[in-house]
Amino acid sequence: MIKNRWFVIVSLVLVCALCATGCKNRKAGGRHAGDNIGGSTELGDQGLASRPEGDLQILTAVKYDAVLFDYDSSQIRESERSKLQAVADYLKNNVGVGVIIEGNCDERGSADYNLALGERRAEAARAYLIGLGMDGANIQTKSYGEEKPVDPGHDEAAWRLNRRDEFVFFKR
Amino acid sequence: MPTAQKIIRGLSVAFLIAGHMACLDGLAQVRVTKSLNEASFLDISGFRSGSDNASMNFRRVLESDLTRSGWFNLSGGGRAEFSVIGGGNLQGGRLVVRCDAYNVMTREKLLSKTYQDEANEARTLAHRVADDIVYALTGQPGMASAKVLMTGNRTGNKELYLCDADGGSLRQLTRDKAISLAPHWDPAGRRIVYTSYYRTQFPDVFIIDLSGGDRRCVADFPGLNSSAAFSPDGRELALILSKDGNPDLFVMDVNGGRLTKLTETTRAAESSPAWAPDGQQIVFVSDRSGTPQLYIISRSGGEPRRLAVGGSQNVDPDWGGNGYIVYSSLSGGQFRVFVVNPATGETRQISREDANYEDPAWAPDGRHVFCVRRQNYQSRIFVIDTLSSSCISLLKESERGDWFSPDCSGKYKSKK
Numbered sequence: 001m002i003k004n005r006w007f008v009i010v011s012l013v014l015v016c017a018l019c020a021t022g023c024k025n026r027k028a029g030g031r032h033a034g035d036n037i038g039g040s041t042e043l044g045d046q047g048l049a050s051r052p053e054g055d056l057q058i059l060t061a062v063k064y065d066a067v068l069f070d071y072d073s074s075q076i077r078e079s080e081r082s083k084l085q086a087v088a089d090y091l092k093n094n095v096g097v098g099v100i101i102e103g104n105c106d107e108r109g110s111a112d113y114n115l116a117l118g119e120r121r122a123e124a125a126r127a128y129l130i131g132l133g134m135d136g137a138n139i140q141t142k143s144y145g146e147e148k149p150v151d152p153g154h155d156e157a158a159w160r161l162n163r164r165d166e167f168v169f170f171k172r
Numbered sequence: 173m174p175t176a177q178k179i180i181r182g183l184s185v186a187f188l189i190a191g192h193m194a195c196l197d198g199l200a201q202v203r204v205t206k207s208l209n210e211a212s213f214l215d216i217s218g219f220r221s222g223s224d225n226a227s228m229n230f231r232r233v234l235e236s237d238l239t240r241s242g243w244f245n246l247s248g249g250g251r252a253e254f255s256v257i258g259g260g261n262l263q264g265g266r267l268v269v270r271c272d273a274y275n276v277m278t279r280e281k282l283l284s285k286t287y288q289d290e291a292n293e294a295r296t297l298a299h300r301v302a303d304d305i306v307y308a309l310t311g312q313p314g315m316a317s318a319k320v321l322m323t324g325n326r327t328g329n330k331e332l333y334l335c336d337a338d339g340g341s342l343r344q345l346t347r348d349k350a351i352s353l354a355p356h357w358d359p360a361g362r363r364i365v366y367t368s369y370y371r372t373q374f375p376d377v378f379i380i381d382l383s384g385g386d387r388r389c390v391a392d393f394p395g396l397n398s399s400a401a402f403s404p405d406g407r408e409l410a411l412i413l414s415k416d417g418n419p420d421l422f423v424m425d426v427n428g429g430r431l432t433k434l435t436e437t438t439r440a441a442e443s444s445p446a447w448a449p450d451g452q453q454i455v456f457v458s459d460r461s462g463t464p465q466l467y468i469i470s471r472s473g474g475e476p477r478r479l480a481v482g483g484s485q486n487v488d489p490d491w492g493g494n495g496y497i498v499y500s501s502l503s504g505g506q507f508r509v510f511v512v513n514p515a516t517g518e519t520r521q522i523s524r525e526d527a528n529y530e531d532p533a534w535a536p537d538g539r540h541v542f543c544v545r546r547q548n549y550q551s552r553i554f555v556i557d558t559l560s561s562s563c564i565s566l567l568k569e570s571e572r573g574d575w576f577s578p579d580c581s582g583k584y585k586s587k588k
Contacts, residue, residue: 021197041447047394047416047417048393048394048414048415048416048417049394049417050394051372051392051394054194065532072459072463072464074441076339086473087311094434096257107501109464109487110443110444110457110464110485110487110488110530110531111353111398111483111531111576112353112354112443112444112457112487112498112577112578113355113441113443113444113457113459113464113488115353115367115396115398115399115443115460116396116398116399116412116414116419116442116443117411117441119395119396119419119441120396120418120419120441123395123397123417123418125412140374140394141238141394141395141396141414142374142375142395143375143398144351144394145353145397147330147351149352154549
């Protein structure tokens with residue numbers, strides 16, 4: 001199990017964002033130009049990979065089971081690990097394929113907080129896949145918070161299915 | 173400006189918002205002559221309006237705004253405390269309004285002003301006059317001219333909507349057929365910052381300039397870009413980014429450029445920042461303790477301090493110009509809206525018990541709070557008067573769909 005490792009104490013990271021250009025054309029392997037100013041931070045594998053550019057070919061036929069979570073938790077449960085192993089096996093056997101991990105929450109609580117919680121759920125799966133030897137550069141995370149329930153119900157049976165990571169595979 | 177009346181009124185606002193909190197900054201020593209939530213009788217029988225549509229519409233909206241302000245009772249019996257005379261009429265196709273307001277007892281003239289505008293701007297003009305009357309008689313800004321942003325799902329997608337503080341003039345701002353979330357005003361009420369998936373299918377932060385109508389992306393880093401809030405000077409955004417591998421709180425120049433990371437929690441999620449009125453502190457939500465709770469951090473970083481309030485979850489804070497933070501708190505399976513004095517930690521519940529009340533936002537009068545009322549899995553925006561406890565629907569019942577994430581322009585205008 002891979003845990004977040006921060007070897008570098010980053011007190012204030014000053015980043016020259018590229019927003020003056022309207023956020024277009026962000027490049028360079030998960031780091032933005034301007035990161036690492038003065039060597040104050042080193043993101044290594046911890047920083048997220050930059051978003052894939054251009055039109056993605058979504059492999060809609062490739063489906064893997066959603067990883068489910070406990071209420072208000074982003075811990076990968078032991079029961080869900082085999083699902084991530086299956087995703088890792090698929091990626092291993094399909095070079096050039098990347099995955100978008102979509103983190104989701106049940107409808108309860110703050111929608112804004114759930115957006116952050118959904119991102120943590122996606123990043124927990126990302127960290128687990130990296131621990132299985134996957135290249136983080138091929139893994140994107142996206143949170144839908146509570147905005148995309150798979151079950152519209154309002155009870156625990158629905159909520160347990162909605163607290164999930166989904167896997168969307170793509171080719172660049 | 174100050175008449176004795178206004179001073180007492182002004183002070184009493186702060187006092188009343190504190191409600192039943194114990195002595196707050198000595199304000200409790202102010203002698204308030206009437207019961208705390210009692211409206212003053214305002215006599216507007218001497219205000220004459222024309223019988224044309226524009227003048228009648230003006231009159232209707234003005235009366236509604238004055239009543240909604242919470243300060244006035246327009247139909248009270250007995251001797252009026254204040255009076256408004258003058259009138260509104262069409263003159264050469266324009267709506268011309270004369271307004272004089274008096275303290276009846278002292279005969280002091282508190283407002284004397286002439287207005288004019290296009291006939292089809294009757295609503296807007298009525299809001300302006302109402303806010304001037306409120307200010308002249310209470311020393312507090314009104315909320316009638318404020319605009320409320322929200323998201324609504326009636327088209328099948330969450331899009332941005334805008335309406336007046338009385339629920340009128342509802343209009344749809346975005347037609348992206350994508351998810352739009354968490355809209356917030358800039359302090360001047362000219363720009364909107366919000367999160368949308370429309371361009372990249374990932375959550376990015378955009379600013380819409382209402383004057384020119386253009387929209388630009390200000391954050392599309394890898395992962396999550398969300399929850400952005402303008403600083404009180406309009407120059408910076410507090411927002412949540414996960415580009416470093418985990419959602420954390422950042423401050424960013426609105427025009428791009430400098431980005432400062434304020435939190436460094438590799439095992440926790442941050443969300444929902446809101447700036448203090450002086451721009452020196454930010455309240456936000458973090459689940460570093462295991463559940464989402466409120467924290468306050470300096471705008472330049474450092475160790476945040478937890479706002480110790482009750483409830484198993486405390487979320488969606490908004491910091492008003494009056495210095496108080498409004499937020500929603502979960503306990504016993506129900507969300508309630510509270511106001512907290514961040515200096516003392518004293519809290520007061522302002523929502524009722526009949527439904528879940530969530531995601532509150534201050535009005536510019538520092539007295540009203542817009543929030544989501546959720547009942548039977550339907551979400552609507554309600555307006556709570558923190559003094560009188562009145563709680564009314566913002567939009568007409570006939571407006572279809574669910575409504576979320578209200579944010580009211582001018583929240584930093586209210587006074588301590």
